[in-house]
Amino acid sequence: MMPMFTWPDDxxxxxxxxVGAVIxxxxxEFLISRVVKKLKRNAQREAEPAQENGLVDKAAEVIAQVVFDDERHNQRVATIGSILRYIVRIGVYTVMVLTVMSILNIPMGPLLASAGVSGLALGFGAQTLVKDFLSGLFMIIEDxxxxxxxxxxxxxxxxxxxxxxRITRIRDATGTLWHIRNGEINNLGNVSKGWSTGIVDIPVAYDEDSEQILAILEQVTTNVYADSNxxxxxxxxPVVSGVEKISGGTMTIRILAQCEPNKQWGVQREIRDQAKRALDDAGVRGPQVIVAKT
Known part of the structure; x- marks a missing residue:
């Protein structure tokens, strides 16, 4: 017979x-936050000797040397921090529930047996969950x-x-927050990793002097590159690659700019702005509408 719950000892x-689990x-969580903050502060100290000997400092130094690189330091710190908090939360409260069950003298044998039977019914659903977790784990490990x-x-x-x-949350340009299960991600493109290419197409009238326009745009790219901003x-x-296409009354000149991650949009806007003003000053006409005569 299962022992009864005793008050007030149990x-x-x-x-x-x-209370112990919550503490x-x-x-x-506090230690993880300390490590994350220190890693963010010390992004430029990877090659310097450590001057502090605390547990948090040692942990931050080891993780920085093994896992992170300078370019993606802060992003990976934030990602790893969120994963560690998730694991801690699941681990601590799982142990708490099992300990409380032990105090209440709830036998684990019947529960495990019933779990084995119900596991057959839940197996197909668990496959999806396991797939999500494994996919998320490899995405983090492979950066x-x-x-x-x-x-x-x-x-x-x-x-x-x-x-x-299990989940990746993405905010799109409209402000919509998307929740995507990691197991559903089959094809992924990362614009922010390594470098990005800004593509600027400048349309002008097809009968304008292409050599003149290329010279003007070459000066524009020189000015942009010389600007410290x-x-x-x-x-x-940035490279003026030349005439990209001619269609109807439009000749399109393409400029390619290799940028730091996530910086291509601002660079593209600046090149367009300076190109517009330079072409206007030179009297270059924009695309023309060709009207067929009947």
Missing amino acids: ALKITFVV THLVL QYGVGDFIHIGEISGTVENVTL WSTKLMAK
Whole structure:
């Protein structure tokens, strides 16, 4: 016969376990936050000798040397921090529930047996959950993307706001927050990793002097690259690749700009703005509408 619940001993034990679990959770969350903040502060100290000997400092130093690189430091810190908090939360409260069950003398044998039977029914659903967790784990390990990255998943494009082992949350340009199960991500494009290319197409009248226009745009790209506000966002001087296409009354000139991650949109706008003003000053006409005579 199963022993009965005894008051107040068992109640005190359960209270102690619950309070202990909450305190443990808060302490671990605090330590994770400390490590994350220190990693963000010390992004430029990777090559310097450590000057502090605390546990948090050592943990931050080890993680920084093994996991992170300078370019994606803050994004990966935020991503790993959210994953660690998720694991801590699940782990601590799972242990708490099992301990409370033990105090209440709830036998684990029958529960495990019933779990084995019900597991057959839940197996197919669990496959999806396991797939999500494994996919999320490999995405983090392989650094496919992180918080703050601009990514494309199928028809969805936006900035990653949160990553867990099961779910990735993306905010698109309209402000919509998308919740995507990691197991459903088959094709992924990351605009923020490594470098990005800004593509600027300049349309002009098809009968304008192409050599003159190329010379004007070449000067525009030189001016943009010489501007300290934009040179830090560019990895090289933008290239005027030439006439991209001629269609109807329009000749299109293409400019390619290799940029730092996520900086291509601002660079594109600046090049368009300066190109518009330079072409206007030179009297270059815009695209013309050709009317067929009948």
